[in-house]
Amino acid sequence: MHKEDQPLIFEGSTPGRIGYSLPEFDVPEVDLQELIPAGYIREQEPELPELSELDIMRHYTALSNRNHGLDTGFYPLGSCTMKYNPKINESVARMNGFAHVHPLQDESSVQGALELLYDLQEHLVEITGMDAVTVQPAAGAQGEWTGLMMIRAFHEANGDLARTKVIVPDSAHGTNPASAVVAGFEAITVKSNENGLVDLEDLRRVVGEDTAALMLTNPNTLGLFEENILEMAEIIHGVGGKLYYDGANLNAVMSKARPGDMGFDVVHLNLHKTFTGPHGGGGPGSGPVGVKADLIPYLPKPVVAKVGDEFVLDYDRPQSIGRVKPYYGNFGINVRAYTYIRSMGPDGLKAVTEYAVLNANYMMRRLAPFFDLPFDRHCKHEFVLSGKRQKKLGVRTLDIAKRLLDFGYHPPTIYFPLNVEECIMIEPTETESKETLDGFIDTMIQIAKEAEENPEIVQEAPHTTVISRMDETLAARHPILRYKKEQENEPQNV
Amino acid sequence: MKHRYLPMTETDKQAMLETIGVTSVDELFSDIPEQVRFKGEYNIKKAKSESALLKELSQLAAKNADLRSNTSFLGAGVYDHYIPVIVDHVISRSEFYTAYTPYQPEISQGELQAIFEFQTMICELTGMDVANSSMYDGSTALAEAAMLSAAHTRRKKVLISSAVHPQSKEVLNTYAIGQHLDVIEIPYKNGVTDIQALNELMDQDVAAVIVQYPNFFGGIEPLKEIEEVAHKGKSLFVVSSNPLALGVLTPPGQLGADIVIGDAQPFGIPTAFGGPHCGYFAVTNKLMRKIPGRLVGQTVDEEGRRGFVLTLQAREQHIRRDKATSNICSNQALNAIAASVSMAALGKNGAKEMAIANIQKANYAKKAFIENGLDVVFESAVFNEFVVKLNKPVKEINQKLLTSNIIGGYDLGRDYPELQNHMLIAVTELRTKEEIDTFVTELGDYHA
Numbered sequence: 001m002h003k004e005d006q007p008l009i010f011e012g013s014t015p016g017r018i019g020y021s022l023p024e025f026d027v028p029e030v031d032l033q034e035l036i037p038a039g040y041i042r043e044q045e046p047e048l049p050e051l052s053e054l055d056i057m058r059h060y061t062a063l064s065n066r067n068h069g070l071d072t073g074f075y076p077l078g079s080c081t082m083k084y085n086p087k088i089n090e091s092v093a094r095m096n097g098f099a100h101v102h103p104l105q106d107e108s109s110v111q112g113a114l115e116l117l118y119d120l121q122e123h124l125v126e127i128t129g130m131d132a133v134t135v136q137p138a139a140g141a142q143g144e145w146t147g148l149m150m151i152r153a154f155h156e157a158n159g160d161l162a163r164t165k166v167i168v169p170d171s172a173h174g175t176n177p178a179s180a181v182v183a184g185f186e187a188i189t190v191k192s193n194e195n196g197l198v199d200l201e202d203l204r205r206v207v208g209e210d211t212a213a214l215m216l217t218n219p220n221t222l223g224l225f226e227e228n229i230l231e232m233a234e235i236i237h238g239v240g241g242k243l244y245y246d247g248a249n250l251n252a253v254m255s256k257a258r259p260g261d262m263g264f265d266v267v268h269l270n271l272h273k274t275f276t277g278p279h280g281g282g283g284p285g286s287g288p289v290g291v292k293a294d295l296i297p298y299l300p301k302p303v304v305a306k307v308g309d310e311f312v313l314d315y316d317r318p319q320s321i322g323r324v325k326p327y328y329g330n331f332g333i334n335v336r337a338y339t340y341i342r343s344m345g346p347d348g349l350k351a352v353t354e355y356a357v358l359n360a361n362y363m364m365r366r367l368a369p370f371f372d373l374p375f376d377r378h379c380k381h382e383f384v385l386s387g388k389r390q391k392k393l394g395v396r397t398l399d400i401a402k403r404l405l406d407f408g409y410h411p412p413t414i415y416f417p418l419n420v421e422e423c424i425m426i427e428p429t430e431t432e433s434k435e436t437l438d439g440f441i442d443t444m445i446q447i448a449k450e451a452e453e454n455p456e457i458v459q460e461a462p463h464t465t466v467i468s469r470m471d472e473t474l475a476a477r478h479p480i481l482r483y484k485k486e487q488e489n490e491p492q493n494v
Numbered sequence: 495m496k497h498r499y500l501p502m503t504e505t506d507k508q509a510m511l512e513t514i515g516v517t518s519v520d521e522l523f524s525d526i527p528e529q530v531r532f533k534g535e536y537n538i539k540k541a542k543s544e545s546a547l548l549k550e551l552s553q554l555a556a557k558n559a560d561l562r563s564n565t566s567f568l569g570a571g572v573y574d575h576y577i578p579v580i581v582d583h584v585i586s587r588s589e590f591y592t593a594y595t596p597y598q599p600e601i602s603q604g605e606l607q608a609i610f611e612f613q614t615m616i617c618e619l620t621g622m623d624v625a626n627s628s629m630y631d632g633s634t635a636l637a638e639a640a641m642l643s644a645a646h647t648r649r650k651k652v653l654i655s656s657a658v659h660p661q662s663k664e665v666l667n668t669y670a671i672g673q674h675l676d677v678i679e680i681p682y683k684n685g686v687t688d689i690q691a692l693n694e695l696m697d698q699d700v701a702a703v704i705v706q707y708p709n710f711f712g713g714i715e716p717l718k719e720i721e722e723v724a725h726k727g728k729s730l731f732v733v734s735s736n737p738l739a740l741g742v743l744t745p746p747g748q749l750g751a752d753i754v755i756g757d758a759q760p761f762g763i764p765t766a767f768g769g770p771h772c773g774y775f776a777v778t779n780k781l782m783r784k785i786p787g788r789l790v791g792q793t794v795d796e797e798g799r800r801g802f803v804l805t806l807q808a809r810e811q812h813i814r815r816d817k818a819t820s821n822i823c824s825n826q827a828l829n830a831i832a833a834s835v836s837m838a839a840l841g842k843n844g845a846k847e848m849a850i851a852n853i854q855k856a857n858y859a860k861k862a863f864i865e866n867g868l869d870v871v872f873e874s875a876v877f878n879e880f881v882v883k884l885n886k887p888v889k890e891i892n893q894k895l896l897t898s899n900i901i902g903g904y905d906l907g908r909d910y911p912e913l914q915n916h917m918l919i920a921v922t923e924l925r926t927k928e929e930i931d932t933f934v935t936e937l938g939d940y941h942a
Contacts, residue, residue, distance in 0.1 A: 005800060006603075009611050009838055019839035020578055025851055026927040027858035032742070032850065035857050037875050040714055040744050042846075046618035050841040053580055060584040060608070060835065067604030070592035077594055084499055085592050088544055093766075094582070096562045097555025103768030104570055104904055105559060106892055112557030113767045123538050138630035138769070139824035141811070149672060178811035178821035182641075184672035187816040225525045255532060256523050262530045272824065280828030281605040282595040282627070282788065284770035300668075321671070323664035326571065326633040327768025339551065344497070345541025351495050354519045355502055361522055362510040378522045405600050416812075433501040434510065465600040467795040475793035475805040479782065481624050482614040 078425025081273035114311035129260025130290030143268030143287030144179035233263030252380035255350035275337035355430035387422035569920025606802035621747025622776035629773030632757030643702035685872025712879025741849030762836025786820030851923035
């Protein structure tokens with residue numbers, strides 16, 4: 001990575017340079033004052049930078065050299081499924097017939113796009129064991145909210161108006177309780193037991209006539225399969241609630257267990273995780289939602305359907321929760337996911353899960369002698385370690401994460417889930433080779449030794465990155481959230 | 495099985511099983527109860543080779559009428575604009591597109607800086623103090639703006655102009671159910687928000703007045719007059735804005751907007767059958783700590799070097815869980831970079847020049863329609879869209895136009911019962927005079 005500071009693009013701006021080539025202006029020009037009402041023509045131009053095309057390319061190339069992507073190196077980030085992003089996906093998404101189609105064209109002129117969406121839905125129905133799937137939600141969190149809105153509509157249609165609570169385990173992703181609140185529910189926490197699984201006694205205690213749903217990730221964020229899933233389904237269904245599946249960890253169970261067969265009523269998937277839509281530095285994602293038959297009437301509209309040989313957008317859905325996103329979702333990401341599924345096929349997806357789980361268990365067993373292993377049993381696609389032992393030596397999990405940067409690795413997820421002290425959460429995925437896994441394991445073992453013999457080197461890490469640890473307190477206390485020409489370093493008023 | 499994405503060999507696998515202490519991979523799944531175990535393989539299509547799949551999907555793509563081989567006059571929130579070729583080359587750098595959210599600043603300075611620059615460009619265009627790192631799209635950004643307003647004012651009523659994108663209104667209505675918001679539409683008059691009606695609807699329960707600028711009909715809303723009503727009633731003033739138009743129009747921030755949201759799709763992002771595009775969200779300093787989603791801030795490292803981090807995270811779901819300002823997690827970061835590259839390529843002159851070309855070409859087309867005897871229904875000034883009244887169903891005319899490789903405008907009757915046979919026509923800088931003239935003639939012929 002380049003050590004030198006890369007100036008902001010604004011700092012590289014030179015008045016008079018251009019980086020564009022606009023189409024010819026070939027219509028008679030009319031005085032702008034005649035076309036735009038007085039007071040609505042901007043007096044001062046926006047301070048966008050002025051650079052040549054090469055200047056711009058060099059700027060972003062320099063920035064990319066200061067960024068770690070999956071193609072740069074191993075990315076064992078737990079619960080994020082940082083697997084290889086196949087290049088064919090990118091080629092297909094850029095085809096003119098997919099990239100340059102307008103969402104409001106006549107349906108007859110977009111049959112190929114609708115067919116792809118329909119076939120993707122069908123594939124996801126089979127993969128999840130649900131009865132129908134919508135591909136409209138933009139990302140996992142929006143999928144969660146969409147699913148909960150459907151559950152809400154279901155209860156309301158049944159005159160069941162007192163179901164105000166959504167139960168989430170203490171190990172759940174933060175989006176679960178946040179989505180529950182956006183959908184108008186109160187989020188209630190259920191505890192995990194000493195085995196890292198939902199505590200059934202506590203679940204029985206918190207459920208009731210006011211339970212709208214239980215949101216569950218299975219395997220959970222500790223990488224453990226919730227073995228009592230059928231009993232949990234019985235408890236929730238017994239009080240009239242719905243069971244919601246957070247599909248963030250689907251990579252662990254493809255072809256091994258389907259949410260629909262486990263008793264789940266609603267499922268969301270993260271196509272940018274299991275199905276290789278790239279993470280894009282934070283997005284865009286795609287968060288399809290699958291449901292059982294009794295929830296089909298509430299799917300967001302329009303629904304992509306097939307009538308005879310034709311693919312149509314069905315807007316005639318009187319019980320639908322309405323629209324959750326303009327048009328038909330993040331189509332470009334859905335194209336990538338579809339391409340991936342078609343590249344893998346049924347045997348490929350089965351192998352994906354088997355290798356994801358094999359890799360995680362292998363890493364867990366090799367690392368177990370050197371770190372605390374809070375849950376000593378087979379994991380699924382990810383596992384958690386605790387840095388408790390190292391903490392006693394004055395080396396925190398954060399330090400271990402930062403030390404990994406010196407060896408070219410993206411660190412695992414840390415301090416999550418919240419119910420494990422000094423948590424280190426590792427998800428290797430199936431696309432990494434044994435050599436890569438061994439390289440990372442050896443580095444972790446070396447860091448564990450450093451913690452005993454030379455803790456400073458870990459505590460002061462990273463040593464090789466373009467910058468050292470950042471002053472995050474300063475960033476929050478005196479927010480500078482944009483570049484300003486004159487008063488560059490002056491904090492904004494809070 | 496062997497697959498190009500799966501590197502483990504049989505030898506690797508055996509060695510790993512031995513280390514784990516099991517004899518088969520199946521044993522690792524023994525914790526899945528027998529009753530829920532899936533046996534066999536999914537009943538889905540068999541895998542295809544790379545070349546066979548490329549061929550099949552090329553053929554599928556070819557079933558769509560695309561904007562590169564047809565001439566489009568369709569807009570209605572998604573536009574066929576000039577995309578500098580450099581944009582795709584930048585976002586194809588896999589250090590950007592294969593990265594996760596930049597939670598590790600030491601190895602994510604590139605992404606963080608690029609987003610910091612995006613935030614700055616959005617602030618410049620909108621005239622606002624703070625912009626976040628992106629939202630899913632303009633419509634969900636609008637719904638989030640309504641929720642922010644309700645939380646900030648502790649009021650539950652939202653007034654939204656009927657000249658806002660109908661799909662944004664639909665998305666808002668869905669969010670409103672969970673949030674118990676009372677959404678009321680302000681009627682339009684002559685193509686813009688009816689100020690008198692707004693005045694009558696305004697009361698002390700109103701959390702936000704939401705309008706679009708330019709609005710769904712292409713009209714330039716009188717923001718100054720709307721702002722006065724909104725703030726007199728102590729509600730927040732929310733403006734949904736096409737950022738390209740702000741290359742030439744007075745920014746909403748200078749006209750008193752509290753929140754400006756919209757979609758950066760016009761800057762470098764392909765139509766892509768509706769997504770992914772790139773919502774943006776900008777606020778005044780006063781609302782900085784209530785903004786949804788991720789924010790990048792400038793700070794220094796231990797040696798005093800300038801650097802960037804995700805900041806003010808106490809607003810977000812991964813920290814605050816059920817107390818977060820929004821549930822948003824993934825955003826549209828890669829598309830925010832695409833928009834930034836486009837805005838950088840255009841620069842201050844290009845953004846203005848492109849915006850003006852839209853105004854000029856749309857007005858040329860509007861005039862040509864009038865001269866050709868067609869009825870342009872609203873008198874308000876327009877950016878790059880306007881409404882023409884036809885005497886036949888829009889769908890029917892569009893199907894005929896398609897035979898001449900023309901993608902016609904949007905059928906307003908789909909959303910506005912009173913606007914049956916009304917077509918919303920978009921003319922961007924990409925349309926040539928010749929294309930416009932042909933369109934005017936053909937539409938005139940079919941209409942007659």
